[in-house]
Amino acid sequence: MSYDPQLTDLLSELPTQTFSGDVFRATPRSVDPLAPSYNGGRWASTNSCRVLYTSLERDGALAEVAFHWSQFTPPPSKPVTLHRLGVETERTLRLIYADLEQLDVEESLYHTTNYERTQSIGEAVEFLGFDxxxxxxARWDCEHLVIFPNQLSDTDIQLVVLEKEIVDWKDWIKDKSYKVGINGA
Known part of the structure; x- marks a missing residue:
């Protein structure tokens, strides 16, 4: 796969940081929370690179599930498993809206499901070796941590499941008055 040299140059000039803390991941009950996705999404196209989508806030993870599962007809009726994971990264990029604008991602369109540019960014980030x-x-007022498992060092355990809970995602929508398509979705 080839990458836009202008994009990789811009990304490689940005400062990196480490991350050590808890993140949240909501999955169907039968899915391993540490299993990366190949199915595509905002930061990786289908079969391009392995990613693990997580949120720094519990409600951020649930908002993602609520948005995506609400798109199905009929929507799934089963609850989700919400996992709290312990994560350590060594070389993470943090992009705020101003950075995204510089990378040709319009803030006004960020909440849509047009992922072409963000997928290019995510794939370039993984290519450059960021973990x-x-x-x-795009769905809740918080940050997400997109993890690239192929880039995590093998020296220490970097991802661990700390706890899990079963959540009825439809009840969560009601409790939070979350309006799919309105709350930043």
Missing amino acids: GLMVPS
């Missing part, structure tokens, strides 16, 4: 990408959530 994480911290970005604003």
Whole structure:
């Protein structure tokens, strides 16, 4: 796969940071929370690179599930498993809206499902060897940590499941008065 040299130059000039803390990941009950996705999404196209989508806030992870599962007809009726994970990264990029604008991602369109540019960014980030990408959530007022498992060093355990809970995502929507398509979605 070839990458836009202007994009990789811009990304490689940005400062990196480490991350050590808890993140949240909501999954169907039968899915391993540490299993990366190949199915595509905002930061990686289908079968391009392995990613683990997480949120720095519990509600951020649930808002993602609520948005995506609400798109199905009929929507899934089963609850989700919300996992709290312990994560350590060594070389993570943190992009705020101003950075995204510089990378040709319009803030006004960030909440849509047009992922072409953000997928190019995510794939370039992984190609450059970054192990994480911290970005604003498109669905909740928080940040997400997109983890690139292939880039995590093998020296220490870097991802661990700390706890899990079963959450009825439809009840969560009601409790939070979350309006799919309105709350930043």
